[in-house]
Amino acid sequence: MKIANRQNMPTDRLLSILFLLPSIILIAIFVYGFIGWSGYVSLSNWNSITKDLSFVGLKNYIYLFDHFRFQADLRNTFFFTVFFIGTVMIIGQLLAILIDQNIKGESLFRNIFFFPMSLSFIVTGVVWQWLLNPTTGVNLFLQKFGIQPMWYVDTTIIPAWNWGHIEFGIPVAIIALVIAATWQMTGFALAMYLAGLRAIPDEVREAARIDGATEFQLYRKVIFPLLAPVTVSVIIIMAHISLKIFDLVYAMTGSGANFVTDVPGIFMFETTFRGNYYASGSAISVIMLLSVAIFIVPYLIKNRRGDMS
Template sequence: MSVSEISGRAGRADWLRDVLPKLVLSPSFALVLIFVYGFIVFTFYLSFTDSRILPSFGLVGWQNYTRLFSLRAWDIAVKNVLIFGSLYILICCVLGLALAILLDQKIRAEGFIRTIYLYPMALSFIVTGTAWKWFLDPGIGLEAVVRSWGWTSFEFDWIKSSDMAIYTIVIAAVWQTSGFVMAMFLAGLRGIDNEVMKAAQIDGASNWALYRRIVIPQLRPAFMSAFVVLAHMAIKSYDLIIALTGGGPGTATELPATFMYSYTFTRNQMGIGAASATIMLMAIAAIMVPYLWSELREKK
C-alpha cells in the first residue's frame, strides 16, 4: 500500500470522526430548533395578530398588549407572582441554607436525612398540589384533625380564603423545593477551603462571625444559582396551582401561567394569551441572560 493511499484513508477516517457526531446530533438539533425556538417565534408573532380560537394572520399591532395590561385579571396575576415569587425565593434560600449548615456539621445519619430533605423534589408538582390540598382542606385536613383532638376553636382555612390562599401556594412550593436548594448550598459549603475557616477560628472568630464574614460570602455562586432556578420556577408555575387551588378562590391565586392557559384555551383569546406568554418569556430572559453573561465572562 502506497503512502498516498494510507494518507487518504487516514484523512477519510479523520473526516468521519469529525462529521459523525454532527450527523448523529443533527436530528435532535433540528427538532429543538423547530419545536422550541420555532414555536417561540410563532407565539411572538401570534401576539401581534387577531387570533382567537385558532391562529390568525391578521396583524393588529400592539393591541393585544394594550388589552392585556388593561385587564384586572392580569394585574392580579402579576401581583400574585410577585408575592409568591419573593416569599418562595426568600424562604427557600433561608431554609435551604439553614438545612445545609446543619448537615455540614457532620451529624449522624447525614445521608439518610439528606435523602429525606431531597425526597419532595422527586415528586411532581401535581402530586404535591393534590397532597397539600387534602392537608389544608378544613373538612378533612389539618383543621379537622386538630379539632377532633379537642381544640374546637382551631382554624386553618387559608386555602378557602381569598386573602390567604396565595400563601398556601408558597407553603407547598417551599416544602417541595427547599431540599433542592439545601443540596446546592451544601455543595457550596463542602467546596470552601477548611484552612481558611481553621485560621479564622484560631484568630478567635465566633461561629456567627465565621459564617457571616467568611462562609456566606463564599456561597455567592450558590445563591445566584438558587435565585435563577427559583425565579424561573416561580414565573412559570402552573401545575402546582392547578392541583392545589385551581387559581381560586375566584382569581385569588391566579398566576401568569394560569392566566395564559385560561385566555388561550378557555376564553378563546389566543392573541392575548400569546402576549402574556411573551411577557413571561421576557421576564425569564431578564433573569437568565444577565446570569449566563456573568458566568461566561467569569470563565473567560
C-alpha cells in the same frame, strides 16, 4: 503524524456537525420556531376559532395589562416569587448548616429532605390541598386551640391599596402555595448549599478561628460570601420555577376566589384552550418567557464570560 492529525481535523469536525445536526434541526423547529410562531400570533387578531393572522401590533398586550385578572396574576406572581425564593434559601441554608455538623443519621435526614423532590407538583398540589383544607388536614388539630385559618380560600389582601383595577398587597391565600412549593423544593437548595459547604476547605475555617472569629462571624464574614455563587444559582432556578408555575397551583387551588391564587400559566391555559383566544394566550406566554429571560439570560452570559476568561 502531526500532518496526518491535521488532515483528519476537518473530517472529525464534519462528523461532529453531522452527528449534532438532527438535534439542532429539532430544537430550531420545536423550540425556537414555536417561540417565534407564538410571538407572531400574539401580534395578530386570532382571538376566535377562525384563524385570523391580520397584524394588530401590541393590541393584545395593551389589553392584558389593563385586564383585572392579569393585573391580579402579576401581583400574585410577584409575592409568590419573593416569599418562595426567600423561604427556600433560608430553610435550605439552615438545614445545610445543621447537616454539615456531621450529625448522626446524616444520610437519613438527607433522604427525608430530598424525598419531596421526587414527587411531581401535581402530587404535591393534591396532598397539600387536603392538608390545608379549611375543614380537614391540619385544621382538625388547630381547631382544638380555637384557630381555623382559611388558607387557600382566604380572599384577604394585606395591606390593600388600589392599583389599577385590583387591590395591591399580599394575598393571604398565596401563603398556602408558598408552603407547598417550599416543602417540595427546599431539598434542592439544601443539596446546593451542602455541596458548597463541603467544598470550603477546613483550612479556611481554622484560619478564621485562629484570627479570633466566632462561629457567627465565621459564617457571616467567611462562609456566606463564599457561598454567594450557590445563592445566585438557587435564586435563578427558583425564580425560573416560580415565574412559570402552573401544575402546583392548578392541582391545589386553581384560580381561587377573586383570582387570589391565579397565575399567568393558568390564565394562558384557560384563555388559549378554553376560550380560544389564541392571540391573547400567545401574548401571555411571551410575557412569561420574557419574565424568565430577565433572570436566566444575564446568568448565562455571566457564566459564559467566566468560562472564557
